[in-house]
Amino acid sequence: MGTDRGRLGRRGEDLAAAWYQRRGYRVLSRNWRCPEGEIDLVCRRGPTVVICEVKTRTSGAFGPPQAAIGAAKRRRLRKLAARWLGATGTRCAVVRFDVAAVHGDLVEVLEGAW
Numbered sequence: 001m002g003t004d005r006g007r008l009g010r011r012g013e014d015l016a017a018a019w020y021q022r023r024g025y026r027v028l029s030r031n032w033r034c035p036e037g038e039i040d041l042v043c044r045r046g047p048t049v050v051i052c053e054v055k056t057r058t059s060g061a062f063g064p065p066q067a068a069i070g071a072a073k074r075r076r077l078r079k080l081a082a083r084w085l086g087a088t089g090t091r092c093a094v095v096r097f098d099v100a101a102v103h104g105d106l107v108e109v110l111e112g113a114w
Contacts, residue, residue: 012056013040016100019107025050032084039080041100047093051081052109056102066099066110074114 017027020043028049029042041052055068074097081095099113 008056008058009054012100012102013054015102015105015107016052016054016109017041017043019100019109020050020052028088028090029084032080034080034083034087036083037076037080039077039084042084044090044092048096049081049085049090049092049094050096050098050111051077051084052098052100053077053113054100054102058103064101066101066113069099069113 013030017030020027020041023045025043025045027041027043029039032039032042039051040054041050043050043052053069053073055066057064077097081097084090085092085095096112097114099110101108101110
């Protein structure tokens with residue numbers, strides 16, 4: 001990711017991953033890809049696996065970062081989560097979908113966003 005946008009996204013993902021790690025989560029995957037799409041972060045703490053979509057913004061001009069995640073993106077992430085679980089053989093009791101909204105150095109994680 002050599003572009004400014006790519007660097008911004010990577011920095012947001014780094015900050016979000018650090019947020020989870022400080023709270024006792026283990027980051028299992030970053031930028032996991034398959035033909036259907038990509039999962040930004042997969043984290044785990046205990047029986048819970050978290051699929052996290054990271055949205056990074058430099059300004060509020062286009063609304064809050066989490067507003068960029070519509071119904072189609074949520075559906076796609078549910079399918080990607082099932083694909084990731086199958087591909088990795090990971091078993092868990094709970095799969096939770098979070099959104100990490102990053103603005104500057106501020107990380108706000110909406111746990112159980114859908």
